[in-house]
Amino acid sequence: DFVMTQSPDSLAVSLGERATINCKSSQSVLYSSNNKNYLAWYQQKPGQPPKLLLYWASTRQSGVPDRFSGSGSGTDFTLTISGLQAADVAVYYCQQHYKTPYTFGQGTKLEIK
Amino acid sequence: QVQLQVSGPGLVKPSETLSLTCTVSGGSVTAYYWNWIRQSPGKGLEWIGYIYYGGGTDYNPSLRSRASISIDTSKNQFSLKLSSVTAADTAVYSCARALSFGERWFDPWGQGTLVTVSS
Numbered sequence: 001d002f003v004m005t006q007s008p009d010s011l012a013v014s015l016g017e018r019a020t021i022n023c024k025s026s027q028s029v030l031y032s033s034n035n036k037n038y039l040a041w042y043q044q045k046p047g048q049p050p051k052l053l054l055y056w057a058s059t060r061q062s063g064v065p066d067r068f069s070g071s072g073s074g075t076d077f078t079l080t081i082s083g084l085q086a087a088d089v090a091v092y093y094c095q096q097h098y099k100t101p102y103t104f105g106q107g108t109k110l111e112i113k
Numbered sequence: 114q115v116q117l118q119v120s121g122p123g124l125v126k127p128s129e130t131l132s133l134t135c136t137v138s139g140g141s142v143t144a145y146y147w148n149w150i151r152q153s154p155g156k157g158l159e160w161i162g163y164i165y166y167g168g169g170t171d172y173n174p175s176l177r178s179r180a181s182i183s184i185d186t187s188k189n190q191f192s193l194k195l196s197s198v199t200a201a202d203t204a205v206y207s208c209a210r211a212l213s214f215g216e217r218w219f220d221p222w223g224q225g226t227l228v229t230v231s232s
Contacts, residue, residue: 049222097217104158
């Protein structure tokens with residue numbers, strides 16, 4: 001199985017500042033035939049199911065603010081939230097959609113400093 | 114706008130079978146890949162399996178011997194059965210859609226339901 005490891009487990013960032021969350025896969029999720037990284041990011045708020053933010057590592061889902069961006073390739077990826085807002089307080093997860101069983105990172109809890 | 118709703122018992126006895134149904138509204142189950150995912154404090158988010166509208170399935174190897182997913186196109190629903198449950202199966206169970214075999218991110222998700230395994 002692909003093991004997804006996120007860092008840090010939690011972080012506190014001031015309003016208006018930038019938050020950076022990392023995700024590392026135990027195997028490459030880059031599919032060579034189409035040069036796409038099979039990596040998604042989700043946001044989960046208390047009492048709600050996860051919400052898709054990004055797929056193909058950097059493609060924003062419709063309706064997601066451009067403050068959310070993704071980067072990386074192969075095994076190392078980053079979710080960046082610019083201009084942090086109070087509404088961004090949540091747990092963030094990465095997920096590989098390269099191969100079954102699809103697996104998730106353990107989550108990163110984002111709080112306001 | 115597609116919406117998913119999970120229904121089923123919130124309490125299951127050890128060794129019995131957990132049964133949940135996901136009802137899809139605003140779209141048809143005769144397309145896409147329909148998934149079950151669970152979330153527990155101990156194991157985090159765990160993909161259980163999917164069913165393709167044509168009836169094909171795939172499961173997490175960790176649950177393959179106990180899990181079964183079926184689809185009822187007449188009711189626009191798909192279902193999960195998990196047999197021989199133990200306390201380790203206590204989790205919030207959610208359903209979610211994936212677009213295609215090559216687009217296997219999950220969106221949207223249904224509101225999860227807590228299933229507790231206890232006598």
